[in-house]
Amino acid sequence: MSDQQKREHEMSSQNDMSADAKNQQAKLDDGHAKRSGDGRDTYTANEPQNQSRAVTSDEAPVLELPVGAIVLLMGASNSGKTTWLQQQIEQGILQPDEVVSSDRFREMVSGLEHLDWRRPSRDESEVLYQQYHLISDRAFHIMDEVVQARCRLNQMTWIDATHIHEADRTKYVEMGRRLHVPVLIIALDVPEKILLERDRDRKHPRGRDRIKQHYRNFRSEIHRLKKEGFQQVHILRPHQLATLQMVRLPHPLLHEVGAGIDVIGDIHGCYEEMLVLLGQLGYVPDEAGIYHHADGRMLVSAGDVMSRGPRSIDTMRFWQRQLAAGQGLMVDSNHGWKVARYLQGRQVNMTHGDELFVAELQQYEQEHGKEAVEQLKGEFRNMLLAAPSHLIFTKNGVRCVVVTHAGIRDHHIGKQSNRISDYCRYGETVAGQHSDKPIRTDWFNEHQSGELIVWGHDPRLQPTIANRTINIDQGAVFGGQLTAYRYPEQSFVSVEAKQDYAADPDSPLIRLRKRRFAAPDLGQFIQGYSVLTDSYGEIGVRAEFVKAAIDTTSHYTVPLEELVYIPPTMAPPHVSALPDYLEHPAEAVAYYRSRNVKRLVAEKKHMGSRAIVLLFRNEQAALPYIGRPLQGSIYTRTGRAFFQPQLEREILERLRSDLEQAGYFDRYQTDMVLLDAEIVPWNLKARELIASQYAHVAEAALHDRQTILNTLQTAEANGRPVQEWVGEWTELLQHANVFAEAFQAYCWDTDGMEGIRIAPFHILAHQNHAFTEHEHVWHMEHAKELAACSDLLMETEYKVVELDEDSEDEQRLIDWWTSITEEGHEGLVIKPEYMTMHASGRLVQPAIKVRGRKYLHIIYGMDYLHPDNLKRLKQRKTRKKERHALMEFALGIESIERFVRKEPLERMHECVLAALALEADAVDPRL
């Protein structure tokens, strides 16, 4: 007997068993059939035969199969379910994994193919029945787990069991509803006569009584199917089953990225702004008024194209035509859904700006008549009702971008259901107040499945990236901007709104501006996140480093609103080609030449501690920037207060009054100055480190080498052959002396403000201006001007280096570097002409530090120049340092720009925190 026949012969299921068993039990008890004890109709005699015909179609049936679905086969024992499914698999219409059968699972858990519990002895029957019941229970449990898993993965699953009892079907209807997949049923309506014939031929016949009972059950149940919540119900006679055509529907939400997409945020009837935006994106109308992009890009709307704003009808007509012409896509949205139902004639409360659309319709009707308006309404209605909850764009078959209106959960992506539609229209609306697990209502914090989710609905002041989600609703209708997100470019194009159309005094944008200084949302950061910077693009930071950075900002730094900029780390040059140098200016110059930079600025590097100086003209001037009165703030490169509070107050006050007296604030019409500076002497901040490391090691080396040298000299005097050793140790002692002198050169005593000097080298910002694009010469000259205003400030020596073929500037630079470093100076910082520069679209290192030969003793040890040591040190790896330098620089200038634009604290802080997180990611600190 073939496997197939076998399966057919032994086909059974838990439920017919239990029903049968109960009936049998009843017979044993009473000697005649009756209702089973659980109140459920197990069968009804004499079900009118013709009733089933009412739900049976005689046409050649076509079955349309969605991508993910549960398909139940229903039919009495011997109705041919398994055989038919096997044929579908053999013909390649269904995949083997798409079919699950209760028999197979029973076999899997127990090895039992069939169990006939009918015995003359009631005791035995009872035991066997219970045993069978237990096996069936386990088998179904596992099978249902498999079905659920497949539903979660949006797969199609055919279930081969009798399904002749309502509860066995409705549990799948419920499962489908819960997991957002449609549930279909195909009932095989096979005449009783055939069923009985087939049973007689089986190896283990089920017996006449059971077949008859199955049949009665089947007949009594099929008329209910339409009411049980199936997406499709098919009741098929054997000849129909034979001719059944199955069509797999394409995924309704999938589209190719193709030449690119431009997703447009909430338009809300801002038609003029939309046309400007389309122009900027490069869309041009054809003769019929349909907009096309020369590259074949696709327009996508994130919904809410109408209401609140001035020209809803024009905007909707635009989209209606684009969609009809296949030149646009649109997702469903809250206003869209409400308007759709209004257009269906439902009772809907047209408020929250929807009343403006109604007024426009009335106006339209007055101008064009009733017929025209009905026509229009019909078109709009159809467009809106057809809008899917979300769209998925694929690249090389991989789902890269999801567009939805208000939000989506990862497990919804790719599925459709009413609940998903609601979620996508409104976002998370219910806070999990009484659940045991704290629920974040910000759905985007939970997004982990990798796709970029582009959404609108909830206006933000800027396009906001959080956790691979991108909000592009910048509240055009509230006087903000209309934003387009371009993919795969991953860039934004924005158009300023011409006015605040909604004129809502409590508009989301106004509320956001009021909450400008609110504590940043931890959830956006804690799992790792990325920042979109103008100069470098997207910069991602990993969770572990973010946590370390949050530890820092929670314990050590100045208040978050004062922390406006974290200075970037600086890369060293590639190692020198010269045999006895580790670093040399030639490599820095070569780097910039290779990046097509024509002019460099070389600045003397002070050996002190990096500091950020934020100074306000008066305490009140700080209000618009940090939300409370403040003199200013001086902090270290890791965000810690640089000075003790009293000294900081004195220094800030001195700076303020010096600049005031010099007329600086008036001259530049600014209430605020932000400086990137070095504060000397070195021991001001580093005394502990110098004492416990540098001085300690110097002392150890001097003692060790002096003692050994003295003893060797005694040995030499006594005639031991140690001349060579004496020479060696004389030199080693000399190294130790150089080392001990090297670090002392950067230290001197200070008393209060006395002895402290601040050397600014970037004038980062004034009120309303960031100077991050300026020339370094400008920065240096401006620093000179500042130094002239205050004794606390000092200028920095610099030289301009022209990189023409015939210029001797490079040699002059090298000579300068050599002479100052031989005197023990730390070295030079070599910068390209402008503070921010790109070459071939990529950011150029904003600075390269070239440290002196002598200075490097305190970094690489007193004997680093020994050829053996130097050879190995030259294998140092600088790639990570260089990458970090670029990313931290980009984050730094991004945060300054956001600070100057007075963006929400959270927006500025995401840059600062990312820079701190990058700093937490260990890079060789000697670089």
Next chain:
Amino acid sequence: MYLKIRSVGQDAGMISHLLAKNPHNLYDRDEKGARVRIVYPVFAEQELEVLLFVTPDPVELVKGTPDSYDITQYINDREFAVSSLFCSYLRSALGTALNGKPKADYAEWVQHPFPMEVSFGPVASNLPDDVMTLLFTSLGYDVRLERPETSYSFKLKERSTIRAVHLTGRTTLQQLLRQLFVLMPVLDDYKHYYIGEEEVEKLHRYGEGWLLEHPQHAFIARRSLRFAPLLRLYRQGLPEEVAQDFDTRGRFVRATDEDADSQLDNGIAEQAMNETEASPSNLLDGSINEIAKSENTVESEEVAEAASEPAQKTAKAPRLNELRYEAIVACVGELESHRRVVDFGAGEGKLSERLASIAGVEQVWAVEPSAYAGVRALDRFAAMEEKGANVVPQLATGSLFYRDERWSRHDVMILCEVIEHINEARLPMVMRTLFNDYQPQTLIMTTPNREYNAIYELDEQRMRHADHRFEWTRAEFQTFCQQWSEYGGYQVTFEGIGERSDEYGQPTQMAIFQRIGGDRG
């Protein structure tokens, strides 16, 4: 790193045979990447001086060490300081002498005590002079410690942090070397990250004939082996009566858990205060250093005891912590709703643990920004889980300077000794987040009462903890609390915790904020 041995007198020259090194030749070998050299600057029948010195490879030395991400990695005293490394480099050169196995002709000199003058250095040690001296005087040496002169162009340090040791005494060469091989690593500061079991065997071997009688035996063993399992192993190899004596004199397990914790707290606060700009050591490394630092602190206290100096008492009464926990637990227990509790700034989770055991508490969130403290809290909670606790707190990374919807609308929120660690300027934003965004039914806050510092005899300017940004009087605290309570419609009551003084009140003050109107809409 050098060792100089000098002997003057009858037969001093025999020492060269015990060393098995020809006094007329130079010894120059490569040993594990280090250059080991021996020379006799002075050699006569009645006068001998031998210099042993080692130059390790500075680059090799630091490869793969845990400090590799420290900017001062190459600024390393390991290259110079006398340490266990020095001993291991010398081990093979001194094999004959250490084993007492010279050529048969000289075997009789192995047991011969010579007058010895020994110098070695530089020593980098955290032990005070008197303890260093004591370790050698106990063996019958005269000891002189030498500190090099230092002078810097600016105010840096009082005196050098390195020393050289000079010993004089009469002993056999073998005994001398064995003692040095045990005691040099004991003096040295190096933080051992790994000490193997072979160190136990070494201690037994080199300690033979002198260590058991050494009055600081337990201290030496602890400094050498450091870890409890190794110490237990070492104890097994001791004669029973010594082992028992060892138990009473030496603590195998350092102090108590509580002591170690508070030491650690202080250590961390100290780190926060000392954080210098040029030292961007990353967090984890910092933590490792802190562990080492705290062990040192514990040890220096023991050392102080050993040198019979009175241990310094800290200002805080040790039980105050406990009293605070009790007061908070009692307060939470009496609240009408206390199912869900958030312990903000939970640190190592001690309070969270107690909160979880209150009847009716179903959930405790221990929120803490510090990953390091968090690890210790996790250990604590895992132990609770093992013991089968009904409610085990859950740890979450969180910070008062950020908004997190997870902390909205819990029954009880606790800030136990948290606010004084926050700059005053940052408090208004924190309080707005707490009272407006999180809206707990009850918020409990404790903080030191500054007035009470008078009882601790702290002078006006000093605070109880290095990281405290402020300490408030009762009036100050109550004024602030009244102000905050108005942010979100709360009423506030106050209590004190700890021993009461009529004049100054109690050491800790506690504010209990209750949301007006009870159930929220």
